[in-house]
Amino acid sequence: MHEKNDPPASARNPERGNGAGAGVVLPGPGSPGVGGARAGGPGDADAVRRSDLPGGARLVTETVPWVRSVALGIWIGIGSVDETGDQAGAAHYLEHLLFKGTGRRTAAGIAEEMDAVGGELNAFTAKEHTCYYAHVLDDDVALAIDVLADVVTEAELAHTDVELERGVVLEEISMRDDDPEDLLGELFDETLFGEHALGRPVIGSEDSIRGMSRDTLHEFWRGEYTTPRMVVAAAGNLDHDRVADLVSQALVGASERSRGLTAEPPRTGGGPRPVRSSALALHPDESEQAHLMLGVPGPSRHTPGRAALAVLNTALGGGLSSRLFQQVREQRGLAYQVYSSQVRYADAGSLAVYAGCAPERLGEVVAVVRDVLAGVASDGLTEAEVLRAQGALRGGLVLGLEDTASRMNRLGRSELDHGRQRSLSESLARIEAVTPSEVADLAAELLTQPLTAAVVGPYDEIDDLPAALRDLA
Template sequence: MAPENDHAAAARDSSRAAARVSPASVTTVDDTTDTVRRSDLPGGVRLVTETVPGVRSVALGIWIGIGSVDETPEQAGAAHFLEHLLFKGTRRRTAAGIAEEMDAVGGELNAFTAKEHTCYYAHVLDTDVALAVDVLADVVTDAELAHTDVELERGVVLEEISMRDDDPEDLLGDMFDETLFGDHPLGRPVIGSEDSIRAMSRDTLHSFWRGEYTAPRMVVAAAGNLDHDHVAELVAAALDRAAQGHTGARPVPPRTATGARPVRTGALGLLDDDSEQAHMMLGVPTAGRAGRGLPVLAVLNSALGGGLSSRLFQQVREQRGLAYQVYSSTVRYADAGALSVYAGCAPERLGEVVAVVRDVLAEVAADGLTEAEVVRARGALRGGLVLGCEDTASRMNRLGRAELDHGRQRSLADSLARIDAVTPAEVAALAGELLAQPLTAAVVGPYGDVDDLPAALRDLA
C-alpha cells in the first residue's frame, strides 16, 4: 500500500493542532530582534525557532536529551545504533522512500549522537518545511526496527567502529575520555564497543528507544525563513502520537550533575599502534556546565591553543617545528568537563613536544596570560561566534543545544558581552586553578609499553 501524501497529511492535521498551541505559550527570547521564539507544545515538547531574514532555507532538528551517558554497560552504543536504525523505515515509509522524498526536494537528512543528546535533522528549502517536519517526526517516533534491519545495520556500525580504530586521532579522543573519566559513563565511547554491538538485541534497542525517546525529552529547533506559529502547528500535529501518552507533562529540565566527580587526574593511557605518527592528548578536568567561568575558560582555551597566534601553536610548531598539528579544546558536560591539548608528531619527537606543552601550561598556570593575549582571544571568540551563526544549520544547532543544556536561550549580543567582560585577572585565576592539577594523558603510537614512552610522559603514570 502506497504511503499517504505527506504534504497533505501535514496540512490536514495542522488545523487540529492549532487549537492546542495557545498564543500565550509563545515566548519571545530575544527582545532586541524578536527573531527567537519558544513554545511549550502538547506532551512537554519544546519548540525554539529563529527567523533568519534573507535566506530561502530552513534547518530543523528534533533533539532528544538522551545520549551515550544514559546507557548501561550492556546498552553501550545503543543511542548511536538507533541513529542508524530509525532511518531504515517506518510504518508509512521505506528507507528508500525516505531518501527519495528528501532527494526530490534537494534536502539533507541526517543525525548525530553525542554523550548527552541525539539530534535528527533536515535542511530544506523554506517551501518544504512541512515535509521536513513530517519525515523527521515519522522517523523519530514511528520507526519499525525490523529484525532484518537490525542485523543489516549491526554490520554497518561494526564497520564504523573499524574505521574509528583506523583513525588514530579519533581513537585517541575516546582513549583520553576513558583515561580521564574512568568507569563513569562519560568514559565510554559514543559508538560503543565491538562486543556490545555484537551482543545488542533488537529488544534492547526497542526498549531503549521507547523508554527514552519521550515527548518531554524532545526539543524541536528550527532556523531560517519560517513563521514560528506555522512551525508550531506542524510540529504539534506531527508529534501528536508521541504526545498522547504525556498529557499535561512538563518538559524534562536540563540535565544536572549527579554529584559524583568522574575524573582520574594524573593517569596515563597508552595504545600501541604501528603508525607513522605519535598522537598525544594531555589535559585536566574542569567543572561541568553548572560551574562558573565558561567565558573565562573559552578565553583561556583560545589563547592556549585556539589559533595561529596561540602559545602552543607558536611554541610547538612555529618556533620549534616539532609538530604539524597542535591545538587545545574544551568540553563541558553536566558532571564534569575537560581542557585538553592535542599534538601529532614523529614518534622520536614526542618527548620534546610533551616537554614544551608542559612548560607552556606551567607558565600560564603561574603567570596567567598577557593583556594582549586576552584581547586577541576575546576577538577570536567574538569573530568565531558571529561567523558561526552565518548559516541556518549553525543557528539551529545553537538553539537546540542551549535549550537542552541550559533550558534557556542567550542572545548573541549577551554572549558577546560576556566574552568582552573577561579580564586577564580572571583568566589568571582560572589558569592557576586548572593547570596546577596533575595532568592526564593518552597516547596512540608505536610504543609497546609505558617504559618505551619519553620520561616527560612516564612520570604521569
C-alpha cells in the first residue's frame, strides 16, 4: 500500500516521478579510452570511471567500497517510442522472452543460478530505454555479468515460448485495465501526446500483442539490441578494470554481430513535437473512486531550468507540506492521495497532478486543483515553499545514493540520456541556486497553458463529468 502522499511506482512508466532526486548533468572529461577515464559522478569523483569497450558498448562504474554487493544493469537505448505499428509492445514482450532460455541456460537454470547466490535478476521497459539488471554479492559479480549478457544477447526466442509469454503479456494488459491508476497514466499520455510515439503505451495493445509474430520480435531484438546502443552500469564493491574485462568477454558474440555499426549518441531531441489529441478523455470504469490526472506539456530533458522545474513540482505536490496536499487533503479532506509528477523525454515532457476521490467529490477536487495551479501561475511560490522544496530535493538526492541500485540507475540513465555523468556537488549547487523568481517565471510559462485532463471512473460519458472538467472539452 502506498502510504501518505507517496506516488505509486508504475511498472509501465517508471519515468513518471515526483522529482525527488532530480539532478543536473555535467559534461564529463574528454574522450575516455578503453582503459577507463575518470569522470565526476554521484559520489566521490575518483569512484566513477567510464570505458568504451570493444564492440561499442560503454561501461560506467562507481566503486562503493563500504558495501558487500554490486548492482549492475545492461541498458539499451531502445524503448516503446522506437517501435513501429506492428512492433507496438515488442520491447516489453522481449522483457518476458529473453529470460526464457539461451543456448547455454534454460529458464529454470537462470533462476536456479541466481537463487543459489541470493541474487536478484529483473528488467523494466520504458518509453526511451530498456534495462536488464542484477543485484548480487560482490563475490558473484562475474556470474551476474555472464548471466545478464547471456540473457540479453543470446536468448533463443523459441516459438513455444513466444506463444506462452503472449498469454502472460495479455494477462498483464488485463491487469493494467483493472488498475485505474495505471490505466489513467496511459490515458493521460495518449491524450496529451496524441499520435506521437510518446502517446503509445509501453505494454502495447491487445491487438498488437495478439498479432505479433516470432519473426517480428526476433528482427526487432537483433536489429535494435546492438552493443553500440548498450550501456553497462555497475555500482558497489567492485574493480572497474576487472568488470571491464568480464563485460568485454561476455559480449564477444554480440560485439561481432555489431561490427561496423557506429556508437549511438544520446537522443538529442529536435524531433516533431507532440500535438495533443483532445483536452479531456474519459475511460468508464465501475470503480469505487474517480481517478483524475490533470496537467500540461512540460519541457524536454534538454531544456534549461531542470532544477527549477524540480523545485516547482516538489512544492506543488511532492510531499506532505506541498500546496496540493495541504489544500486538497489536509484542509478539505477531499482525497486520500494527491500528488504532482513530472516526466522529461528527449522531445517533450509533462507536469501533471493526480488525485483519487469519491465520484461525488470530483468536481470539488478539480476546482481546488485548478485554483492551486492558477494561483501558482499568477503569484509563484513563497520563499518558504521554495526553501522546503530545495531541502526535500537535496535530501532525496543524497539519501537515494545510499542504495547501490539507485547509484547504478543514475549512472545508466545519465550515460544514455546525456553521454556524461552527473556531479553530486554540482547537482546540489544547482538546486540551491534556484530562486523564487525563477520558479515564478517557469510557473507562469507552464501553468498558463491549456489543461489536459484524463479521468477513469464510474461515468458513462463526458457529459456525466462535473462542469469543472467539461469546460475543458
